[in-house]
Amino acid sequence: xxxxxxxxxxxISGCDDTLWNSIxxxxxxxxxxFCRLATDENLAWNNGVKSWxxxxxxxxxxxxxxxxxxxxxxxxxxxKVEAAAKLAKEVExxxxxxxxxxxxxxxxxxxAFQ
Numbered sequence: 001x002x003x004x005x006x007x008x009x010x011x012i013s014g015c016d017d018t019l020w021n022s023i024x025x026x027x028x029x030x031x032x033x034f035c036r037l038a039t040d041e042n043l044a045w046n047n048g049v050k051s052w053x054x055x056x057x058x059x060x061x062x063x064x065x066x067x068x069x070x071x072x073x074x075x076x077x078x079x080k081v082e083a084a085a086k087l088a089k090e091v092e093x094x095x096x097x098x099x100x101x102x103x104x105x106x107x108x109x110x111x112a113f114q
Contacts, residue, residue, distance in 0.1 A: 006020045007031065007035040010035065
C-alpha cells in the first residue's frame with residue numbers, strides 16, 4: 001500500500017511502519033513535503049541568521065574603523081592647531097623684538113636731531 005518511504009523525522013517522532021502504511025498515500029505525500037520544506041526552511045533560517053550575524057559584525061568593524069580614523073584625524077588636526085599656535089607665538093615674539101629694536105633705534109635718532 002505504501003509507495004513512499006517514511007521520512008526520518010516522522011520515524012523519530014514514534015511512527016512505525018505499520019502506522020505509516022495505514023496513512024493514506026496523499027497524507028504521506030503531504031507529510032513528506034512538510035518534512036522536506038521544514039528542513040529547507042530550517043536551512044534557510046540558519047543561513048539567514050549567519051548572514052545577519054556576519055553583516056552585523058562587519059557593521060561593527062566598520063564603525064570601529066571609522067571611530068579610529070576620526071580619532072586619528074582629530075589628533076592630526078590638534079597637532080596642526082598646536083603648531084599654528086606655536087608659530088603665532090614665535091611671530092608675535094619676533095614682532096615684539098623688532099618693535100623693541102625699532103623703539104631703541106628711534107630713541108637714538110631722536111638724540112641725533114637734538
